[in-house]
Amino acid sequence: MDRLDLKIFLAMGTRYYTFQGGVDRHLNLSFIAKQLGVDPDTVRARIKKLEESGFIKYYQIFPNYRLFGLSCLAAGLIFPDPASKKEALQKLKLINEVAWIDERLNSLRVLLLYQEVEPDLERKLALVEELTGVKPIRQNYMETLPVSMELTLIDWLIIRSIRYDARKPTEQVAKELGLTARALNYRLQRLTRGNAYFIVPVISLENLKNATCTHFTIFLDENQRAEAIDEITRLFGERDMSRHVSSKGSVTFCVLTTTITESDEDYLKAKAIPGVEKVIMDFTLRCHDTSGYIDKLIDEKIMGLEKAAKPKPTFTADSRAAKLVKQQPATRT
Numbered sequence: 227m228d229r230l231d232l233k234i235f236l237a238m239g240t241r242y243y244t245f246q247g248g249v250d251r252h253l254n255l256s257f258i259a260k261q262l263g264v265d266p267d268t269v270r271a272r273i274k275k276l277e278e279s280g281f282i283k284y285y286q287i288f289p290n291y292r293l294f295g296l297s298c299l300a301a302g303l304i305f306p307d308p309a310s311k312k313e314a315l316q317k318l319k320l321i322n323e324v325a326w327i328d329e330r331l332n333s334l335r336v337l338l339l340y341q342e343v344e345p346d347l348e349r350k351l352a353l354v355e356e357l358t359g360v361k362p363i364r365q366n367y368m369e370t371l372p373v374s375m376e377l378t379l380i381d382w383l384i385i386r387s388i389r390y391d392a393r394k395p396t397e398q399v400a401k402e403l404g405l406t407a408r409a410l411n412y413r414l415q416r417l418t419r420g421n422a423y424f425i426v427p428v429i430s431l432e433n434l435k436n437a438t439c440t441h442f443t444i445f446l447d448e449n450q451r452a453e454a455i456d457e458i459t460r461l462f463g464e465r466d467m468s469r470h471v472s473s474k475g476s477v478t479f480c481v482l483t484t485t486i487t488e489s490d491e492d493y494l495k496a497k498a499i500p501g502v503e504k505v506i507m508d509f510t511l512r513c514h515d516t517s518g519y520i521d522k523l524i525d526e527k528i529m530g531l532e533k534a535a536k537p538k539p540t541f542t543a544d545s546r547a548a549k550l551v552k553q554q555p556a557t558r559t
Contacts, residue, residue, distance in 0.1 A: 227281065227437065229464060230264070232482060234272050235282075236466070237261050238427060285392035286426045286515070289385055292373050293422065294523050296339045298325065299347065300470065300478070301354065301362035302443060302506070304333045314358035315514070321357070322519040323350055330441060330508040335478075337368065339519070365443055366470045366478055375420035379531040380405070384413060385423055386524050392425045431512055437482050439467060439510040440489040442496060445476045450501025457499045461492065480510060 227235075237258045255273075259266040276282045291298050305311035311334060318324050318336060328335040336354065340347040354362050383403055388394050400410040417423055431439050446454050455471055458479065468480040483489045493507045 227276070227482075230262075230268075231272055231276060232467065233262055233464065234258060234269055235276065235427070236468075280430050283428045283430050284390065286428050287385055287389045287392050287423050288426055288517070289423050289520065289524065290370050290373050290421055291339060291368075292370055293377065293527075295342060297342050297347075298368035298370070299338050299340065299364060300366040300368060301336050301338055301351065302333055302365050303336065303354070303358060303360040303362055304506075305360060310359070314360065317357040318354065319514070319516050321350075321353065322522075324354075325517045325520065327514040327516055328441075329511045329514060331511060333506075333508050335365070335441075336362070338362075365476045367472050367475055368470070369472050370424075371421040373421050375416065375422060377417075377422060377527070379528065379535060381413060381417060381422065382524060382528045382531065384410070384417070386521075386528065389521065389524070428513070428515065431510055437484055438486075438489065440481045440483045440492065441508050441510050442479045442481065442492070443476050443506040443508075444479070444496060444502055445504040447501045447503055448474075454499055454501030458496060458502075461495055461499070 255266045255269045259269045262269070273282070303314065305314065311329075311332075315327065315329060315334060318327060318334065323339040324336055325339050326337040338347075338350050338354070340350050351362050351364075380403065384399065387399050387402055396407050396410055399405075400407045403410070405413075444454075444458060455477060458477065459466070459469075462479050462481045465482045466479055467482050469478060471477045481489075481492060483492065489507065489509075493505055496502060496505050
């Protein structure tokens with residue numbers, strides 16, 4: 227992966243489960259080309275290369291968590307040795323509400339779903355600590371965009387159809403659902419504009435050659451938050467592979483580095499920025515999609531809407547009369 231590849235990947239607007247919304251960018255080659263000042267054919271060829279190399283494995287659909295009344299917190303767990311980390315990883319996969327796990331050299335970063343009430347989040351964090359023996363560090367509140375539409379049964383069926391293949395051919399999806407291609411495209415555009423779902427390129431860090439994905443979790447003085455974030459962004463520049471910057475809590479940057487020395491230099495420079503209180507540096511090894519719980523929630527939405535759509539039984543005058551006769555008490559002779 228060279229600098230242009232990285233720029234194209236970032237221009238997709240769907241950096242690692244950091245939900246941007248608004249534009250289906252990964253399919254909009256003209257949008258990316260115009261943003262970067264390159265030819266659309268170049269963008270097409272580079273994306274194809276990223277896919278064929280295995281760096282981009284596939285494009286996954288994540289429904290907006292707000293559709294389920296859920297919020298999401300990224301929590302960090304730091305481990306003293308690799309064995310305890312491996313054991314904790316297997317246990318975390320058993321928790322329904324764990325939607326994603328980033329495995330790093332010395333830590334795990336967990337995306338934890340919770341109901342939008344504080345006691346539920348506390349219970350989830352306590353469960354994580356009980357299973358792993360490590361107290362989770364609250365890192366980022368994943369602030370998804372508001373949903374501006376009500377989803378219908380066919381909308382949920384579309385989401386389920388393309389959940390693990392956002393680039394599935396339109397004709398195939400339309401045929402599966404009994405729609406015309408035109409009707410399907412209209413619904414997809416409506417879902418995108420309404421922030422109902424987000425497209426996440428699932429990547430394989432194992433296929434990065436001659437580069438390391440260095441992860442920085444940076445805790446800030448809230449009084450200097452904006453200025454510090456500006457300086458951090460300038461520091462990492464075009465090497466910034468993904469980031470999460472919310473309105474509160476720590477910020478996270480995943481930076482492409484070529485040597486450990488370069489990572490150490492970034493760490494020291496980040497620590498020296500005014501407003502930065504603490505920096506945790508680690509190296510991302512691989513990602514674990516544990517979002518099967520989302521599939522269950524989608525199925526529940528579909529079943530609920532299918533049940534509501536079933537016609538209710540109608541009663542004729544004769545059937546009502548028969549029911550009344552049946553309810554009459556028996557007479558003694």
